[in-house]
Amino acid sequence: xxxxxxxxxxxxxxxxxxxxxxxxxxxxxxxxxxxxxxxxxxxxxxxxxxxxxxxxxxxxxxxxxxxxxxxxxxxxxxxxxxxxxxxxxxxxxxxxxxxxxxxxxxxxxxxxxxxxxxxxxxxxxxxxxxxxxxxxxxxxxxxxxxxxxxxxxxxxxxxxxxxxxxxxxxxxxxxxxxxxxxxxxxxxxxxxxxxxxxxxxxxxxxxxxxxxxxxxxxxxxxxxxxxxxxxxxxxxxxxxxxxxxxxxxxxxxxxxxxxxxxxxxxxxxxxxxxxxxxxxxxxxxxxxxxxxxxxxxxxxxxxxxxxxxxxxxxxxxxxxxxxxxxx
Amino acid sequence: xxxxxxxxxxxxxxxxxxxxxxxxxxxxxxxxxxxxxxxxxxxxxxxxxxxxxxxxxxxxxxxxxxxxxxxxxxxxxxxxxxxxxxxxxxxxxxxxxxxxxxxxxxxxxxxxxxxxxxxxxxxxxxxxxxxxxxxxxxxxxxxxxxxxxxxxxxxxxxxxxxxxxxxxxxxxxxxxxxxxxxxxxxxxxxxxxxxxxxxxxxxxxxxxxxxxxxxxxxxxxxxxxxxxxxxxxxxxxxxxxxxxxxxxxxxxxxxxxxxxxxxxxxxxxxxxxxxxxxxxxxxxxxxxxxxxxxxxxxxxxxxxxxxxxxxxxxxxxxxxxxxxxxxxxxxxxxxxxxxxxxxxxxxxxxxxxxxxxxxxxxxxxxxxxxxxxxxxxxxxxxxxxxxxxxxxxxxxxxxxxxxxxxxxxxxxxxxxxxxxxxxxxxxxxxxxxxxxxxxxxxxxxxxxxxxxxxxxxxxxxxxxxxxxxxxxxxxxxxxxxxxxxxxxxxxxxxxxxxxxxxxxxxxxxxxxxxxx
Numbered sequence: 001x002x003x004x005x006x007x008x009x010x011x012x013x014x015x016x017x018x019x020x021x022x023x024x025x026x027x028x029x030x031x032x033x034x035x036x037x038x039x040x041x042x043x044x045x046x047x048x049x050x051x052x053x054x055x056x057x058x059x060x061x062x063x064x065x066x067x068x069x070x071x072x073x074x075x076x077x078x079x080x081x082x083x084x085x086x087x088x089x090x091x092x093x094x095x096x097x098x099x100x101x102x103x104x105x106x107x108x109x110x111x112x113x114x115x116x117x118x119x120x121x122x123x124x125x126x127x128x129x130x131x132x133x134x135x136x137x138x139x140x141x142x143x144x145x146x147x148x149x150x151x152x153x154x155x156x157x158x159x160x161x162x163x164x165x166x167x168x169x170x171x172x173x174x175x176x177x178x179x180x181x182x183x184x185x186x187x188x189x190x191x192x193x194x195x196x197x198x199x200x201x202x203x204x205x206x207x208x209x210x211x212x213x214x215x216x217x218x219x220x221x222x223x224x225x226x227x228x229x230x231x232x233x234x235x236x237x238x239x240x241x242x243x244x245x246x247x248x249x250x251x252x253x254x255x256x257x258x259x260x261x262x263x264x265x266x267x268x269x270x271x272x273x274x275x276x277x278x279x280x281x282x283x284x285x286x287x288x289x290x291x292x293x294x295x296x297x298x299x300x301x302x303x304x305x306x307x308x309x310x311x312x313x314x315x316x317x318x319x320x321x322x323x324x325x326x327x
Numbered sequence: 328x329x330x331x332x333x334x335x336x337x338x339x340x341x342x343x344x345x346x347x348x349x350x351x352x353x354x355x356x357x358x359x360x361x362x363x364x365x366x367x368x369x370x371x372x373x374x375x376x377x378x379x380x381x382x383x384x385x386x387x388x389x390x391x392x393x394x395x396x397x398x399x400x401x402x403x404x405x406x407x408x409x410x411x412x413x414x415x416x417x418x419x420x421x422x423x424x425x426x427x428x429x430x431x432x433x434x435x436x437x438x439x440x441x442x443x444x445x446x447x448x449x450x451x452x453x454x455x456x457x458x459x460x461x462x463x464x465x466x467x468x469x470x471x472x473x474x475x476x477x478x479x480x481x482x483x484x485x486x487x488x489x490x491x492x493x494x495x496x497x498x499x500x501x502x503x504x505x506x507x508x509x510x511x512x513x514x515x516x517x518x519x520x521x522x523x524x525x526x527x528x529x530x531x532x533x534x535x536x537x538x539x540x541x542x543x544x545x546x547x548x549x550x551x552x553x554x555x556x557x558x559x560x561x562x563x564x565x566x567x568x569x570x571x572x573x574x575x576x577x578x579x580x581x582x583x584x585x586x587x588x589x590x591x592x593x594x595x596x597x598x599x600x601x602x603x604x605x606x607x608x609x610x611x612x613x614x615x616x617x618x619x620x621x622x623x624x625x626x627x628x629x630x631x632x633x634x635x636x637x638x639x640x641x642x643x644x645x646x647x648x649x650x651x652x653x654x655x656x657x658x659x660x661x662x663x664x665x666x667x668x669x670x671x672x673x674x675x676x677x678x679x680x681x682x683x684x685x686x687x688x689x690x691x692x693x694x695x696x697x698x699x700x701x702x703x704x705x706x707x708x709x710x711x712x713x714x715x716x717x718x719x720x721x722x723x724x725x726x727x728x729x730x731x732x733x734x735x736x737x738x739x740x741x742x743x744x745x746x747x748x749x750x751x752x753x754x755x756x757x758x759x760x761x762x763x764x765x766x767x768x769x770x771x772x773x774x775x776x777x778x779x780x781x782x783x784x785x786x787x788x789x790x791x792x793x794x795x796x797x798x799x800x801x802x803x804x805x806x807x808x809x810x811x812x813x814x815x816x817x818x819x820x821x822x823x824x825x826x827x828x829x830x831x832x833x834x835x836x837x838x839x840x841x842x843x
Contacts (some may be wrong), residue, residue, distance in 0.1 A: 196704060
């Protein structure tokens with residue numbers, strides 16, 4: 001088997017398990033396989049997907065980003081506070097994303113300039129960002145953010161609503177929710193970045209052999225910082241979208257999301273030792289996790305059992321991946 | 328192809344007998360129907376080019392791989408090893424070519440890893456150290472058993488690896504390129520130990536690319552080519568020329584290609600007063616157009632350090648670099664690359680190629696701009712065309728440009744690195760040990776390539792520890808001793824002895840150091 005075929009096999013295996021899961025849940029529950037639930041799943045997956053895309057880029061360079069859950073909370077809280085202070089919603093949200101970018105920049109600087117191990121650098125950022133988010137909000141949720149703040153998370157493109165005879169709204173076509181649209185655009189853009197551009201090639205080169213990349217003239221520092229800034233920026237964006245969806249900014253939101261993001265990347269075939277990974281794989285990984293949660297919920301399985309099952313799925317996929325490499 | 332004659336029925340019952348060994352990897356034959364035996368008290372060399380199957384055969388012998396077909400008998404009993412440990416328990420130990428030590432543990436802990444002496448359930452540290460010391464003493468090397476392996480030189484690590492294998496007190500010892508990183512003196516000591524082992528009845532299977540050293544230790548030679556056994560003969564019945572002929576499948580009349588380049592006097596690169604405290608001091612040299620400059624010297628004399636500092640890979644304290652007479656500033660490899668100066672590392676796997684990436688991606692890695700548009704998008708058809716062009720130009724043996732580099736042989740990996748710098752249109756190339764770990768046939772191709780590059784007007788610097796090699800390919804040789812250039816000689820008029828004398832500090836300029 002050539003490596004190319006192996007790659008296909010890996011992707012196919014992940015995709016096959018995704019289809020199998022969908023099939024199984026459809027049999028168990030009639031409500032599962034419907035347009036409405038499909039959109040619900042897609043919406044639920046968006047957070048993991050945004051973060052997973054960033055995590056994939058970082059992991060490809062051989063690093064890891066544990067701070068995205070906390071950055072998400074800080075960014076969302078800042079966007080909400082700015083809105084409360086009278087800043088226009090789009091600007092406030094951009095402020096939130098900028099917060100994420102800045103946190104990512106600090107992560108990148110710690111990794112490249114201070115030469116801290118990525119695990120430690122982002123662990124520190126995780127505590128700092130979460131601490132700041134809790135401090136500036138007094139650990140209280142920020143509510144009453146208004147309709148325009150809720151638009152990004154709850155609005156849809158091409159939504160068709162008709163008023164019925166009693167004057168109640170009747171959703172003819174649910175449309176494409178903005179978060180889902182954003183997810184698709186992001187996945188395509190980052191996928192192009194990784195596969196088609198010099199920058200993407202350099203990300204892989206650093207993860208594959210950073211010394212060879214440096215001796216080939218690759219700006220190892222700059223490219224590494226880029227990966228963390230991208231991850232931080234995506235976390236900031238995730239924060240804005242998530243808080244908009246809930247129309248509340250929670251400083252304790254996004255707990256352990258970083259692990260979901262890493263899990264999505266790993267299930268999708270991204271190698272924690274760097275140099276290998278793809279966005280399509282990560283998206284499949286994110287949907288595997290999302291569908292497991294959604295389907296198990298509908299089947300009435302408790303949240304604790306869900307956690308156990310997702311843990312087992314991660315172990316299984318990584319084990320299959322290892323087996324493939326050992327051969 | 329010459330039919331391999333049957334192995335003469337061994338008079339004494341062999342210690343080890345392998346018959347009809349066949350092994351395939353993903354359908355590709357690595358070994359086919361190979362016979363090999365080893366008598367007690369003999370050193371049996373296995374020769375062959377890279378990819379001929381030497382390492383696969385030895386891995387089967389040491390239990391790391393299982394054969395698809397064939398049998399292994401130890402002292403007349405068939406054995407089927409499932410792991411190295413099983414082979415070790417049966418008395419077969421291997422000294423690995425790639426160093427297999429745990430860098431963060433001490434020398435003693437490494438030597439007795441997984442066989443630590445215990446007392447009351449705890450590791451007996453004193454006994455651990457003493458017994459490690461005994462094994463090291465046998466090699467007459469002065470290495471502290473408490474030293475952490477990470478801090479040792481490559482040569483010392485190799486000695487620790489050898490001590491570890493000796494500590495197993497095996498009857499069959501497999502040595503895979505044991506001398507590739509040893510100094511002359513250490514090599515000589517190793518040969519004494521081998522002679523010692525032979526007297527005590529140990530059978531040694533010996534793999535080396537350095538055919539010239541075989542005559543000092545070897546009793547019999549088996550030559551493999553393309554996974555088949557070509558010949559097995561007593562050392563006294565064969566010759567190095569004959570072995571090389573059997574390895575390559577044709578006769579190699581010349582070891583070095585005739586020079587086609589024309590040496591000029593225009594100075595391409597001038598480095599002067601280059602200094603880094605503790606590493607090298609006041610190093611000055613010129614690289615001329617059309618010329619191959621050699622850096623000779625012992626390990627640790629500062630040759631690699633100088634090249635890396637010129638390239639910007641490591642810092643320097645003082646010194647200037649002029650390219651075509653113009654003063655240039657190089658702080659990072661990127662600066663050097665922009666000026667057209669390239670460095671090909673001695674450690675290809677660690678610094679030269681990204682082995683998990685494809686051939687085309689490696690070739691274009693240093694010059695991505697040339698194959699992408701102004702938004703940074705790679706133009707794939709162009710990348711593929713570039714890769715094809717260089718694969719053909721350098722004769723890189725690969726099924727396609729999409730092949731992963733780790734699946735190529737050492738010589739072809741080296742060519743991929745050369746292709747990378749040719750595509751970058753480098754003007755000065757530093758080659759650090761360009762033929763290390765590369766087999767005889769491929770070496771010739773690399774020498775030819777060096778000559779062709781020099782003929783094209785590219786300045787070439789070759790760092791090599793192999794004296795005949797550097798005398799054979801360089802025009803001028805700068806000999807390093809303890810971080811300084813001890814002398815510069817013309818290859819055409821000098822001798823190995825003169826270079827050796829300069830390298831070991833017995834040159835005219837280094838009287839003072841003689842005393843030390």
